[in-house]
Amino acid sequence: MKVLITSNGERLGRWIEGNPIVILMVAALLTVGSIHYAQTITMETETETFVDPDSRLYVEFSHLYNDRFGTQSIVVLVEGDAATSPGSLKAMERLTRQMEAVDHVLGTVSIAEMVMEVEADATGVRRVPDSQERIDEILEVLERTNPAALNAILPDRRHTIIPIDLPTYIPQESLKAVLPEARSAVAMAEFPAGADTIVTGEIALGDEIEREMNTSMGTLLMISGLLMVVALFLVFRHVSLPLLPLPVVFLGIIWTFGMMGLLQVPLTMVSMAAFPILIGLGIDYAIQFQNRIEEEFQRGGSVAMAAIETVAHTAPAVFIALIITGAGFFSLFSSSVPMVRDFGLLCLVGIIMCYISSLFVGVTIIHQMERGRNDRNVRCGLERRGKKSPIAPLIVRYVTFILCRWRIFLATALVLALVGLYADTMVPIETDMNEFIPQDLPPLSQFRHLNDIFGGEDQLNIIVQGDVIDPSTLIWMDEFGDYVARSREKVYGATSLASLVKSYNGGSIPQDRSEVAAILDRVPDHLKYQYIDGHDTAQIILEIGDAFESLGQVGIERLTNEIDKDLLWFEHPPGISVTQTGEMAVMNSVIGALTTGRMRMTFIGLVLIFFILLVIYRDLVKAVLPVLPMFIVIGWMGGVMYVSGMMYNPMTATLGALILGVGSEYGILTMERFYEEKEKTEDVMEALLTATGSIGAAIVASGLTTIFGFSALIASPFPMTSSFGTITVLSVIFALFATFTVFPVLLIRFEYWRRHEATVKVRASNLLLMPFRRLKD
Incomplete structure (x- = not known):
């Protein structure tokens, strides 16, 4: 050749x-x-670049989780002495009303909405009270009746968040287009003095990272070209x-x-x-x-x-x-x-x-x-x-x-x-994605500040398929979530369709399927989005905080394997199937494949x-x-x-x-x-x-x-x-x-x-042929 x-x-x-x-x-x-x-070149950041579209992992993630339950959030953090004041809650109401009219926004959650719901039940008028004493009284009621939901957005009286939820299946351009709308809405909401606001979350962080990459790569390529010119002149x-x-x-x-x-x-x-x-x-x-x-x-x-x-x-x-x-x-x-x-x-x-x-x-x-x-x-x-x-x-x-x-x-x-x-x-493997970006980037500092207050947002997602509004199925989801949260140290909490039904039914699950259906009819669509799709698919969300930092890739893999064993041991009702999937399962698999x-x-x-x-x-x-x-x-x-x-x-x-x-x-x-x-x-x-x-x-x-x-x-x-x-x-x-x-x-x-x-072979050949040469002579 x-x-x-x-x-x-x-x-x-x-x-x-x-x-x-x-x-x-x-x-x-x-x-x-x-x-x-x-x-015609396209920039791909979707799941297809991480996981083979023909693989079972991709099919489960894309069709069972992402298309039905996947969400990303723009998070408005409100902090300060006036975070729960009447003026702040009214600003939150204005903000949520404006954002819920924006295309692709599934809905928002805020303490203003929760306070107005309690006020409506008590007085028949859905409004933010003008009195700080009345707001504090309502918050104390919520701490007794719905502590999990309240603590998720109000861990203390100086910090609260307003998540603006969007579905993950929409194009990245559509996700990023909502970001300036959110910033504009925050400015127009006119939060009072003593209530500082920060627009953060994964979407805001990703947008800033992309902008920084475009800026820095152009500069670096120019420097690279100049250094190559110097090298060629030198050598x-x-x-x-x-x-x-x-x-x-x-x-x-x-x-x-x-x-x-x-x-x-x-x-x-x-x-x-x-x-x-x-x-x-x-x-x-x-x-x-x-x-x-x-x-x-x-x-x-x-x-x-x-x-x-x-x-x-x-x-x-x-x-x-x-x-x-x-x-x-x-x-x-x-x-x-x-x-x-x-x-x-x-x-x-x-x-x-x-x-x-x-x-x-x-x-x-x-x-x-x-x-x-x-x-x-x-x-x-x-x-x-x-x-x-x-x-x-x-x-x-x-x-x-x-x-x-x-x-x-x-x-x-x-x-x-x-x-x-x-x-x-x-040699160790870096699995924390935040370590791949500039550590002095202001949006990263804001994102970490958010996680320090509210904890990480990583989840393990379990998809339940079958008659998910049957009371026996809801009871199983509720008991399984409680069991995992109690038995697994790194699982900090569990929410599911059962949790949603209980929160709208005084803390209990009805014994009749028709009652469950009636309760779900009263629940706003944006609250149901993460927990139920149709009448045959539901989701259990296991909160695991900032998993890559606390557990690492190996620890997450070990935890997911343990959850799979729990699903086999904690027997589910007949006619029900369960699958563990979600973004964490995909990213953990990808990082493992990239590095190991x-x-x-x-x-x-x-x-x-x-x-x-x-x-x-x-x-x-x-x-x-x-x-x-x-x-x-x-x-x-x-x-x-x-x-x-x-x-x-x-x-x-x-x-x-x-x-x-x-x-x-x-x-x-x-x-x-x-x-x-x-x-x-x-x-x-x-x-x-x-x-x-x-x-x-x-x-x-x-x-x-x-x-x-x-x-x-x-x-x-x-x-x-x-x-x-x-x-x-x-x-x-x-x-x-x-x-x-x-x-x-x-x-x-x-x-x-x-x-x-070669010399040895020639000598050996000569020695072998020598007797024959003598005979010939």
């Missing part, structure tokens, strides 16, 4: 050299088409067009956007991280082609032959590196999380587009510009003077130093890798790379060589994460595939150049030093450009992005270090071993 790839390289080089206009016209058409299709200035790799790779990124739109690959919070990776890999492809063509120019051949030789020798090597890189990303397809698979697909498409851009457009531009410059030099009688890279001699000296002390370096690298692989199993599956993805990637190299080269040594350094780098990174106290998150969980994708190509390109030089000399050491000196400058330029670009991400205000940037930079640094430390040692030792084995 390697021979086939190489044999076609020269023909492709002659075609590229002879058809510049065709190539540039096709590139222009691809760019126009990509811009068109890029406009790639020996070529005539040191900044050319940047527009070439950005052209590949534009084509990638177009392919995303054409293939309908959505953009998710994980797949957004693919673009820095693609810029790093695409820069490498462009630099390798440009470095080789400059090297050919310096040898004094014609411009045309320089382009042909570059494509003939570099295109196959880079293509093999692309295949191996793709194998690393292909391992992400083993994930059960759709957005991780989309990330892998996006990376695969992106590296192909960047390779095509570098090979056809990059080589064509350099060839045409050099041909024009060469023609001018011929007319003026000038000779082209190439510049040598100042880095190459330093790399040769460094590699020579390592090879002279190879035993201690190799032993140290292996020991650190094995220790790191063990330490990686003890990382070792499997890494192992699959390593095995794929090994077998692909074996097929390409049909040589066990060449198949093993690029895999071993990346295995060592993965171990080093695990050790660094453990020692530094870093944690895995949904972005850094792809670390293994990232290292395989970015680092393996350095080894492939070095190995390819080594065997190319080995064909010219019998001295293996000379071939290795020539190869590292020639291609090393390009690899360092590519690596440093990637490092400089990703360094900007470390300054991100988002801890998840900053952590991803830090880990990416460290991974590239370690991959570069291994390429010039571990890889040369392995390469030369395997080659010496191969020669020794």
